[in-house]
Amino acid sequence: MTNNEALSAKALTLISHKLRTPLSIINGYSEAVLSQAEKENFSPFTTKALGEINKQGTRMSALVDKLMAFNQAMTADASSLEKQTVTLKPLIKECATKAISLEGDEALPTQSKEKGVKRGTFIEIDCSTQLTLQANEPMLRSCVCELLANAIKFNTKLEKIIKVQGVHHGDSISISVRDYGIGIRPQDVAKIFEPFYQVDDYFTGQVTGWGLGLAMVQRILDLHHGSISVVSDRGLGSIFTLSFPV
Ligand SMILES: Nc1ncnc2c1ncn2[C@@H]1O[C@H](COP(=O)(O)OP(=O)(O)OP(=O)(O)O)[C@@H](O)[C@H]1O
Ligand SMILES: [Mg+2]
Secondary structure, three states: OOHHHHHHHHHHHHHHHHHHHHHHHHHHHHHHHHOOOOOOOOOHHHHHHHHHHHHHHHHHHHHHHHHHHHHHHHHOOHHHOOOEEEEHHHHHHHHHHHHHHHOOOOOOOOOOOOOOOOOEEEEEEEEOOOOEEEEOHHHHHHHHHHHHHHHHHOOOOOEEEEEEEEEEEOOEEEEEEEEOOOOOOHHHHOHHHOOOOOOOOOOOOOOOOOOOHHHHHHHHHHHOOOEEEEEEEOOOEEEEEEEEEO
């Protein structure tokens, strides 16, 4: 790491820490006051305003957490990375449950014209219960969670089908996440791994996030001497594949 990179990383850590405390106070107090709304007979305007403060505060906390996680991955050292034996299927299941529970707040507006279609997000998991991988567990978890969050977020369908597959093939183990969402044009595919890049013709300010998720996933794969690849096209959805050497 160069001196400038070390300085930027230090600045990011400091900024994240400094923002965390006031944000948790804003979120904690707004939630506490909001819980009194009925008892104290707040006006609809006051209740709405408090709800919005709490929602945006929670959103900002998530942004700060993401910034910290990105910074941690960028400054981690491959030679001293702690690895464990991770059983993939339960990890994928946990990430799927988390991704579905966080859905809604971040998603692009859904296509209301798709009438008669089932609503909801359905994550299918195809992975042997025996499949294990030597990896840094929290980092692996973030990778799968990031890919699932994207598969849900960049998808305007009412019924979102996502397929996650874990396979051991030859000398590698791969985890792929397939969605049938908006997809990515060929000219954008290489750029989406750059930090802070978000494809902007559908980025209307409604999509939250930093554009850091994939840059972080790529860094984590580098730390594991693995790789990430994507097959996608506009309108057809995407398949992101993480590949780990065995
Ligand atoms: N599954 C996907 N389908 C379509 N576009 C995608 C998909 N995944 C990523 N992208 C595009 O790649 C960009 C970068 O993705 P990345 O995960 O790094 O950032 P983000 O999701 O916008 O923000 P963050 O992850 O920081 O919350 C996205 O903004 C989006 O334009
Ligand atoms: Mg993302």
